[in-house]
Amino acid sequence: MSDQVALCVDIGSTYTKAAAVDLATGALLGSADHPTTIDTDVMVGFAAVRDELAVGEPLVLACSSAGGGLRLAVVGYEREISAEAGRRAALSAGARVVHVSAGRLDRAGTAALRSAAPDVLLLVGGTDGGESSVLLHNAAALASAQLGVPIVVAGNVVVRQEVCDILEAQGATVVPTENVLPDIGELDPEPARAAIRSVFLDHVIGGKNLSVDPDFAGLVRAVTPDAVLDGVSVLAEQLRSGPSGIAAGTRPGGSVVVVDVGGATTDVYCVLSPDAEQTSLRREAVGVPTHRRTVEGDLGLRWSAHALLAAAADERLLADPERQSLSAWVEARQEVSAP
Template structure:
């Protein structure tokens, strides 16, 4: 089985035995953005003829998603968290009744998909109805995932469909106060991604792409992180955090030790998802360097050298700080600072750096007073040198044993451990 990650800069391929999970070979090639299928064929050229391909993609910036909710602190935030868990790059969050300036701001964000939420089941319906009417004639090319108040979903879906935008109806992301239920919306977002982004002509007109791609890359990686965390349930501190520095974005994944976490969390209005992810679209080491420098400056970091590892270190530092600030909403002190017994570094900047340079980066991250020390201080760190997390995530559904065996390579004594 060829497990392929079509990234914004490089397309990475892993040849894996679906029976045993053995990693047989790895390869990569530049992503060919005019037609990403050529890059996949280049990356897998050395693999056996006819090998099946499973792929994920973040090419072209991945999945751009906007959230429209009832109000900022509850339903819009619930939609935001559901979107992040689905591997989307959230480019806009709106709350309340959409007006002409709100619709203009939404258009400026250029989303691929819109997630429309609002109201608990049986709660307020007026705002959801208003926003559906406002969006119905807004942009027929942008599909809508509807995951709001179940009592008016049929009516709202009919309002939208009357004007033409495709609508996918899912269960409410916030069925009751304090109850976050993102899985249905996550599945709906994935289906829309496959149908309208991969199935369209944005990345390729070659029908093979539709057959290969199963998920947006961060969604596949999150599935792989869940597999890895599942292997560590017997560890003294089983939680896992992954820092994935890419050319266009830097992603942070968190599967904490829920038992340790619950001792510190207060009950929140929007609930606490077990598997969390944040994506930072201005923290890329190739396609977003100017934005990365600005973000690093805003965080008080020293001026950045042009060295790729220095840029990667800054991206990881800023992304982890932001992630911890977002996590603080889950409880005092930030949930992902608790119950984490393994940190995984991923991305080309870490994969290609020499061991001494990587050690120095980890040491500085572990001493970061801006927040990173809360996760990396004294925690074992490994490098996903072969990009096995995305491959494990792709295999997890149909080949769970192979996925576990592949993820377990990050736990072996001879894995690429930094500290």
């Protein structure tokens, strides 16, 4: 065994999973899981998997979606353009998009935002040098609402400083970044993704009351879906770069799709090859990101099992005996999971 070992940990809402990896060889040394101790302190579950693997003092690489992960609301200009660009950028950052608002915020709109209880707001609107009045109006509305959550500003860069000044004058925590939609058909999610990740680590994860251990906030490096998308990107690059044959029959340069079926949601991650990217350019007003994630928020194997079963029945994927058997299993699981 190498002296340098990484302990890769995912602290989820249901289970805490860990894998020990030899950094010199890439060998998997072992894996462990433990129910996430979210009702007490998540560091208890972390200690359990670390002790089970018994790898001494490893380099810890942790991500988390416990406590609902990263809840994010998008405030934009046009629902199908800037607001949609913001939504796509948020999904690529691993956020759970709990609300999307388009147009000028009014009292009802700010009430809906407050009700959605986001951890972070993503404020977008206008292409660079384009329409700016809605973005400025929404900045003033959010400043007055004082929702008490960090705001990532990723709209028209011409008025970015003015937007930040409006928000900061009312005490808001503001993180400015590049426009998610600098031009029609040109989606640029990476700067916003980096800003959202920074806000999650600096302002959100420590405030979810998941642990009283001061080391917890420093332990977590990413929200789980963001880390998974990075992993899929690495896989895609490896498949393109060498003939060594990671997977038999894999075509170098091909796109990669990964489906992660969880207890509450199903996440789909996609990294396009350069050829596939070219075929998709400018087919949409928003554009298509080469690295993206989508979420089926009501399809999962535990908390959303009822919805998954109903969707399978609607698509006629189940014979009657299968449906009846699975219905009984779902009911039993719901009884076990009920508080």
